Structures are given as C-alpha cells and as structure tokens.
Amino acid sequence: MTDSKVPKYPPLHIRLYSVWYRHMRVYTKNLLSNGFPPFVEPLIFLAGVGLGLGKYITEPMGGVRYIEYLGVGLLVTTAMFTSAFECSFGTFIRLEFEKVYDGMLAAPMTVNNLIVGEMLWAGTKGFFFSFAVLCILAAFKIIILPYGLFAPFVGFLTGVVFASLSLLVTSFVKTINHFNFYFTGLISPMFFFSGVVFPVENLPVFIRPVAELVPLTHSVRLVRAVCINNYDPILLLDLLYIVAFIILIGFLAIHRLKKRLVN
Amino acid sequence: MRHVVHPVYSKEFIQNKVKFSVGYDIVSAMATVININNISKSFGKVRAVQNLSFSVEAGSCFGFLGPNGAGKTTAMKIIYGKCSRDKNSDDTMDIFGYDPAENELAIKYLSGVVQQENNLDDELNVAQNLMIYSKFYNMPVREARERIEYLLDFFELSDKKKSKIKELSGGMKRRLVIARALLNSPRLLILDEPTTGLDPQVRHLIWEKIRQLQKQQTTVLLTTHYMEEAFQLCDYLLIMHKGKKIMEGKPTELLEKNIEEYVLEILDTEIIKPEHREISQSNIRTEDTPGVMRYYSDDIDVLKDFAAGCLESGNYMIRQTNLEDVFLHATGRQLDDRQ
Numbered sequence: 001m002t003d004s005k006v007p008k009y010p011p012l013h014i015r016l017y018s019v020w021y022r023h024m025r026v027y028t029k030n031l032l033s034n035g036f037p038p039f040v041e042p043l044i045f046l047a048g049v050g051l052g053l054g055k056y057i058t059e060p061m062g063g064v065r066y067i068e069y070l071g072v073g074l075l076v077t078t079a080m081f082t083s084a085f086e087c088s089f090g091t092f093i094r095l096e097f098e099k100v101y102d103g104m105l106a107a108p109m110t111v112n113n114l115i116v117g118e119m120l121w122a123g124t125k126g127f128f129f130s131f132a133v134l135c136i137l138a139a140f141k142i143i144i145l146p147y148g149l150f151a152p153f154v155g156f157l158t159g160v161v162f163a164s165l166s167l168l169v170t171s172f173v174k175t176i177n178h179f180n181f182y183f184t185g186l187i188s189p190m191f192f193f194s195g196v197v198f199p200v201e202n203l204p205v206f207i208r209p210v211a212e213l214v215p216l217t218h219s220v221r222l223v224r225a226v227c228i229n230n231y232d233p234i235l236l237l238d239l240l241y242i243v244a245f246i247i248l249i250g251f252l253a254i255h256r257l258k259k260r261l262v263n
Numbered sequence: 264m265r266h267v268v269h270p271v272y273s274k275e276f277i278q279n280k281v282k283f284s285v286g287y288d289i290v291s292a293m294a295t296v297i298n299i300n301n302i303s304k305s306f307g308k309v310r311a312v313q314n315l316s317f318s319v320e321a322g323s324c325f326g327f328l329g330p331n332g333a334g335k336t337t338a339m340k341i342i343y344g345k346c347s348r349d350k351n352s353d354d355t356m357d358i359f360g361y362d363p364a365e366n367e368l369a370i371k372y373l374s375g376v377v378q379q380e381n382n383l384d385d386e387l388n389v390a391q392n393l394m395i396y397s398k399f400y401n402m403p404v405r406e407a408r409e410r411i412e413y414l415l416d417f418f419e420l421s422d423k424k425k426s427k428i429k430e431l432s433g434g435m436k437r438r439l440v441i442a443r444a445l446l447n448s449p450r451l452l453i454l455d456e457p458t459t460g461l462d463p464q465v466r467h468l469i470w471e472k473i474r475q476l477q478k479q480q481t482t483v484l485l486t487t488h489y490m491e492e493a494f495q496l497c498d499y500l501l502i503m504h505k506g507k508k509i510m511e512g513k514p515t516e517l518l519e520k521n522i523e524e525y526v527l528e529i530l531d532t533e534i535i536k537p538e539h540r541e542i543s544q545s546n547i548r549t550e551d552t553p554g555v556m557r558y559y560s561d562d563i564d565v566l567k568d569f570a571a572g573c574l575e576s577g578n579y580m581i582r583q584t585n586l587e588d589v590f591l592h593a594t595g596r597q598l599d600d601r602q
Binding site: 026100104262 | 383
C-alpha cells in the first residue's frame with residue numbers, strides 16, 4: 001500500500017482537542033454543582049480571614065495587607081487543588097473503574113494524546129478556578145485590576161504542573177486509598193509552606209531549600225509578581241523551573257501510564 | 264441456513280460510507296484484508312498468545328472461539344493497538360495494509376471496537392455519549408448528528424436519545440456501545456463477546472444487525488464462547504486454547520472433519536451395564552465422563568440399534584452433534600488454571 005492511501009485520521013491538535021472536549025462536556029454537564037465551589041470556597045476563606053484572623057495580623061506581610069497576601073496565594077492554590085484531584089482520583093476512576101480510557105484508546109488516538117489532553121484539561125480547570133478567585137478578590141477590591149487579569153494564566157500553568165505530578169503519582173497507585181498519602185504528605189504541606197500563608201523567608205533556614213524544590217513556591221512567586229505588576233528578571237528562573245517540571249514529570253507520567261494503558 | 268437480508272442502509276449512508284472509507288471504495292469479494300503471521304504475547308510467565316497466524320477475507324465474519332483465558336481478547340487487542348505484541352523478527356501483521364506497531368492511528372481510524380465492558384460515560388445521555396466519540400473521529404457536527412440519528416434508529420434506540428445511561432437496560436447499553444463503534448462507518452468491526460449476558464431477544468437483534476453490516480462489506484472479527492453465536496454469524500472460525508490455535512475452518516467443515524455426525528447421550532450412567540462402557544464396534548466411539556456417557560457415530564441407525572439392544576426408551580437421547588461437541592472435544596472438558 002502506498003502512503004497516499006493513509007487514512008485521514010484526525011491531526012494531532014484535533015486529537016488533543018477531542019480529549020479536552022470530552023472532559024469539558026462531562027464537567028459542564030453538572031455546571032451548577034461543579035461551578036459553585038470555586039467561587040464559594042475563596043469567599044469562605046476570605047471571610048474567615050477578614051472577619052477573624054486578619055484582625056490579629058496587623059503588620060503587613062510581603063509588603064501588603066494580610067488579606068491581600070493570602071488572597072493572591074489562593075489564586076494558584078485553588079488551581080493546584082482542582083488539578084491534583086482531577087488527575088489523581090479522577091484519572092484513577094476513569095482508568096480502573098469506569099474504563100473510559102479503554103474506549104477512548106480504541107478511537108484514533110495514542111496514549112500520549114490522551115495524557116497530554118488530560119493535562120491540558122487540568123490546566124483549563126486551573127485557569128477557571130483561578131479566574132473564580134480573581135472575581136471574588138476583585139469584587140471585594142482586595143486586588144487591583146487590570147494587572148490581576150493575567151493571574152488565571154499562572155493558574156493554567158499551575159494546573160498543568162500538578163496534572164503532570166498527579167498523573168505520575170497515579171501511575172504508581174494500586175488502590176484509590178493510596179492517594180491519601182499524596183494529599184496529606186505533599187499537597188497539604190505545600191499549601192502551608194510554599195509562601196501562600198506566610199513568606200518562605202520566614203521558614204527555618206534548613207527547610208528553605210525544600211520549599212524551593214516544590215513547584216507551588218514558584219507558582220506563588222509568579223502570581224504575586226503578576227498581581228502587583230512587578231516583574232523581576234529572577235522570575236525567569238521560576239518560569240523555567242515550571243516549564244522544566246512539566247516536561248520532565250509529564251514525560252515520566254506518560255511513560256509510566258503507557259505501560260498501564262497499553263499492555 | 265442464512266436467510267435473505269434486505270438492504271437497510273439509506274442512500275446517504277452508503278454515499279457517506281464511500282466517502283469515509285478512504286481508498287477502499289470497492290472491495291473485491293475474496294481479498295484478504297487481515298494477514299497475521301506468527302504473533303505472540305506474554306504477560307510475565309503467562310503466554311497469552313503463542314505463534315498465532317490467521318487471515319481474514321474482506322466482508323467476512325471471522326470468529327474466535329475459546330474458553331476464558333484462551334487469548335481471544337489479547338489477540339483482538341493486539342490488532343487494534345491496545346496491546347503490543349512480543350518483539351519477534353519473523354512475525355508480520357497486515358491489517359488493511361497497516362501494522363499496528365507502526366500505524367496504530369490508521370488502524371484505529373478504520374476500525375470500530377466493542378470491548379467486553381460497556382464503558383459508557385454515565386454523566387452524559389445517550390446522544391451525548393455518541394457525540395463525544397464523533398469528535399474523536401473529527402466528524403463535522405452536522406454529519407455526526409445525522410449519523411447518530413441513523414444509528415439510534417438502526418439499533419432501535421431512538422426514543423432513548425435523551426435518556427441517562429443509568430436508565431438503560433443491559434441490552435440497550437450493549438446496542439449503544441455497538442452503535443458507538445459504528446460512528447465512523449468502520450471497514451473493520453471488532454466485537455469482543457458482544458452478547459454475553461444478554462437475553463435471547465437482544466441477542467438475536469444484535470446478530471441480525473451484524474449480518475446486515477456484513478452485507479455492506481464490513482469485515483467482522485468476533486470473540487465468543489457461545490457456539491450458537493459462532494455458528495449463526497461466522498463464516499470462518501478459529502478455536503483457541505491456552506494461547507494457541509488448535510483448529511480453524513468453516514463451521515460446517517469443523518463439524519464434518521472433527522466429530523461424528525450423531526451422539527447418543529445417557530445422563531443416568533448407572534443404567535449402563537459394565538460391558539457397554541467399552542464398545543469394540545469400530546463405528547462407535549465412546550466417551551465416558553463423570554455423569555454423562557456418550558456414544559458417537561456417523562450412522563444414526565447404529566446408535567439406534569445399540570440403544571434398542573441395551574437401554575429402555577426415555578433413558579437416553581440421540582441428537583446431531585454440534586459445534587459445542589467439537590469445542591469440548593478440542594479443548595477438553597476439564598477446567599484449566601486460566602478459566
């Protein structure tokens with residue numbers, strides 16, 4: 001057979017889009033129950049801080065009011081949480097319980113397409129969740145627009161970062177309960193010690209290098225810069241870290257999940 | 264006997280089919296479209312498929328028979344790229360001109376696959392489930408809608424279009440999964456145990472639809488362990504056992520070549536006198552299994568005479584042998600560790 005007869009299977013961007021579209025349709029099917037939490041959660045958080053905790057923290061943190069300090073951090077932690085859940089529990093359920101991937105892989109797409117589509121979807125969710133927090137922060141005049149409008153793009157990157165990490169974790173997981181180790185052991189500590197709740201500079205000196213190793217620290221630094229429109233060249237290192245992390249961890253995740261999906 | 268099947272496809276569909284089927288507008292009746300030679304697959308120490316070879320003619324229904332764990336599903340998965348075969352320099356695979364190790368996407372685009380499990384999206388309704396898959400095949404929205412209407416009608420699911428998946432019966436889910444596999448008008452339809460666990464009405468409906476697809480030159484690969492299904496649908500059968508091909512041929516040939524035409528079965532083995540357990544007659548073969556005694560012969564009168572001589576009427580049954588007899592003869596009556 002000659003090459004001219006190769007069937008016109010969908011090109012790469014369509015294959016990635018079709019995976020993304022599948023997730024989008026399933027997610028938006030329950031728009032109300034899925035769309036509410038990202039708006040309500042930051043409200044609860046900020047109300048808790050504004051009404052209570054904030055009164056005790058009178059000194060500015062990182063040069064801004066505490067509510068602003070924490071609020072800006074939430075722009076990326078929300079992306080982290082949604083992406084981590086999507087690509088751990090969500091992926092595992094699709095993989096082992098619903099067998100959704102088995103069906104998808106019988107259609108013209110490769111495992112690579114499937115996983116990259118998954119990561120792009122998690123990034124999109126990160127973008128959307130970040131945007132939701134931005135709406136709340138802007139509504140209460142906690143941050144100043146228009147600079148903050150770029151924050152959801154950092155949310156997107158954060159989503160992709162935690163998609164690749166969570167997919168790698170998922171590739172090791174045998175039963176769904178194992179994810180507890182991931183969330184308690186890695187995601188929760190990141191929330192508290194990556195410069196969201198207080199600056200990493202306040203961490204003990206021997207722990208600081210650890211904070212620099214985890215990805216959320218770099219996301220937080222980027223989003224803070226975006227919100228105050230202050231771009232230090234050193235931020236390029238944070239961006240570089242994030243891109244390298246996505247490529248390296250994403251590659252490993254695809255490599256390991258491939259063994260599980262195509263046996 | 265096969266009965267005559269009326270053409271069911273609309274003119275538009277046939278036109279679309281020609282449009283979709285890239286490069287194969289006319290398929291000659293006897294062309295082989297699948298050529299598999301000497302493929303193997305191991306999972307650790309388990310040799311799931313061993314040196315399997317077969318070829319499939321265009322527009323035919325090719326059936327894989329075998330007990331659970333025989334390697335049927337693995338063979339299917341190797342074909343559509345869900346499973347990678349063991350590296351072996353002298354094996355070859357040609358599926359519509361492509362090797363799944365090199366051109367997975369081309370094969371997937373030409374094929375429709377119905378897996379053992381109904382992996383539908385519970386969150387979405389019937390039509391949405393199909394719509395999602397139309398995107399995987401990059402079908403334009405309007406074309407996809409028409410095709411979905413057509414397929415829902417074809418499988419008698421039109422009034423379930425907006426239903427949730429949870430509201431569907433097992434038979435409806437199965438028909439929907441088959442409809443999904445047909446979205447892109449595949450040249451090759453792969454059915455992995457399509458009717459397992461379904462009631463006779465649905466099973467016959469599905470058989471009928473598969474025959475109609477065959478009339479449209481769709482090549483069908485099917486695994487089953489229902490002999491009736493194999494006999495009803497398949498033009499050609501391959502019996503697998505423990506990863507190996509043990510016999511192949513047309514269903515009637517398999518019967519003729521591998522087993523006597525008639526069998527006398529006695530369920531109450533206590534009524535058989537010891538001298539009748541071993542028969543020296545050359546035209547009768549005995550098979551003594553716990554609980555059932557069987558006498559096989561090509562001549563029904565020989566069996567009748569034998570029964571009349573030593574058995575009371577009502578204690579035995581004489582019938583034509585069928586595929587199940589061949590199957591059990593070939594694969595053994597004992598369970599093995601893979602079942």
